[in-house]
Amino acid sequence: MNYKETLLQKISDKSAVVSIVGLGYVGLPLALRFTEKGFNVLGFDIDQSKIDCIESGTSYINYIQNDAIAAAVNDGLKVTTDFQKISDVDVIIICVPTPLSDDKEPDLSYVKSTLQSMLPYLKNGQAVSLESTTYPGTTEEELVAPFEEKGFSVGEDIFVLYSPEREDPGNKDYSTATIPKIVSGHTKNCLEIAECLYDAVVAKVVPVSSTKAAEMTKLLENIHRAVNIGLVNEMKMVADKMGIDIFEVIEAAATKPFGFTPYYPGPGLGGHCIPIDPFYLTWKARQSGIDTRFIELAGEINTSMPEWVIEKMKSALQDRGLIPKNANILVLGVAYKKNVDDLREAPALDIIEKLLAQDMCVDYHDPFLPTLPKTRKYDLKLDSIDLTLENVKKYDCILLITDHDNVDYELLIESGKLIIDTRGRLRGDYKNVIPA
Numbered sequence: 001m002n003y004k005e006t007l008l009q010k011i012s013d014k015s016a017v018v019s020i021v022g023l024g025y026v027g028l029p030l031a032l033r034f035t036e037k038g039f040n041v042l043g044f045d046i047d048q049s050k051i052d053c054i055e056s057g058t059s060y061i062n063y064i065q066n067d068a069i070a071a072a073v074n075d076g077l078k079v080t081t082d083f084q085k086i087s088d089v090d091v092i093i094i095c096v097p098t099p100l101s102d103d104k105e106p107d108l109s110y111v112k113s114t115l116q117s118m119l120p121y122l123k124n125g126q127a128v129s130l131e132s133t134t135y136p137g138t139t140e141e142e143l144v145a146p147f148e149e150k151g152f153s154v155g156e157d158i159f160v161l162y163s164p165e166r167e168d169p170g171n172k173d174y175s176t177a178t179i180p181k182i183v184s185g186h187t188k189n190c191l192e193i194a195e196c197l198y199d200a201v202v203a204k205v206v207p208v209s210s211t212k213a214a215e216m217t218k219l220l221e222n223i224h225r226a227v228n229i230g231l232v233n234e235m236k237m238v239a240d241k242m243g244i245d246i247f248e249v250i251e252a253a254a255t256k257p258f259g260f261t262p263y264y265p266g267p268g269l270g271g272h273c274i275p276i277d278p279f280y281l282t283w284k285a286r287q288s289g290i291d292t293r294f295i296e297l298a299g300e301i302n303t304s305m306p307e308w309v310i311e312k313m314k315s316a317l318q319d320r321g322l323i324p325k326n327a328n329i330l331v332l333g334v335a336y337k338k339n340v341d342d343l344r345e346a347p348a349l350d351i352i353e354k355l356l357a358q359d360m361c362v363d364y365h366d367p368f369l370p371t372l373p374k375t376r377k378y379d380l381k382l383d384s385i386d387l388t389l390e391n392v393k394k395y396d397c398i399l400l401i402t403d404h405d406n407v408d409y410e411l412l413i414e415s416g417k418l419i420i421d422t423r424g425r426l427r428g429d430y431k432n433v434i435p436a
Contacts, residue, residue: 044085
């Protein structure tokens with residue numbers, strides 16, 4: 001039996017059953033897109049609450065509407081926690097987290113546990129695509145090797161693909177459907193399957209020669225951002241000492257029509273990719289005897305930003321005759337970027353923990369996150385307060401960490417005693433606003 005041709009035909013006529021493993025910020029939009037394009041989709045997740053939400057037509061991601069979930073369910077999207085049903089599908093797309101360990105080394109435990117759950121139910125003729133961001137060589141080591149040990153011939157009776165996710169949560173200009181998709185395969189047959197599969201749901205497919213090249217491409221994209229953000233964060237600290245508005249400088253530099261791309265400083269890096277991906281490459285590079293000094297320096301700068309912001313705030317409080325240890329602090333915005341409810345690697349959590357450790361009284365307000373859930377690193381047990389005139393007046397300092405659009409900034413400017421602005425949101429001649 002020619003498994004490649006059979007699978008290509010199933011994908012082409014959309015009779016292939018596509019499974020998405022991991023229904024988070026990457027997997028859920030992908031499941032909706034495959035369903036929208038007419039595929040039968042089976043979503044897998046170990047979190048029963050996500051399964052319950054989808055089955056009831058309810059979204060758990062703020063920028064994905066309930067109507068989109070309900071429409072997908074109506075069109076045939078099914079979800080489950082039962083990995084035995086892997087045997088019922090033709091394509092398996094893995095979208096699980098790849099975080100860092102406490103020692104800042106790659107943690108592939110989610111990928112490995114997912115594969116162990118799947119392995120007993122894999123069958124000839126299936127394609128398995130990894131979308132999780134990881135270091136070069138992961139696909140070969142963690143997918144190809146176990147499949148071959150199980151007796152599969154990769155490229156002949158099972159197909160291994162790697163196609164790194166490029167989601168940007170909350171981005172209204174680019175979506176799963178319109179962002180070009182890097183695709184790769186372990187063999188030529190695998191690549192052919194990858195191109196056919198993703199071409200069915202995205203506007204443009206970009207094939208590369210190997211899974212290692214695709215893995216490195218994803219790392220380069222995000223290390224490029226991390227390094228440039230590290231540069232501009234360092235420039236911010238220099239500009240601050242010189243009394244220069246770094247945002248004015250960036251805006252002026254951005255008028256150059258070539259050779260400059262604007263990046264903006266902040267209180268630290270957040271999201272699943274940019275704070276993590278550089279460490280995946282530096283770890284792998286060390287195994288090859290290479291010291292990635294440039295990347296590591298940018299990581300040190302970005303990691304130090306929460307502490308720099310706190311010191312800036314403490315200095316401002318002391319200038320006003322207040323003892324930081326006794327101060328009442330409101331952290332404004334805790335999501336890692338504005339207008340989303342995504343807390344992954346959010347610098348606000350690190351800042352809140354550090355403030356609490358220094359015996360400050362800390363509250364937060366975030367219109368997208370009414371309570372702070374327990375994460376791998378933090379268990380802060382705080383609820384968002386209402387941003388009322390009475391509340392604003394009671395804080396010695398408001399620490400603007402995430403500049404969501406649906407916040408009454410006029411209220412803050414008029415009634416806040418002291419505002420530390422880490423995002424350049426409140427630029428102007430305001431006596432109670434200090435950039436940081």
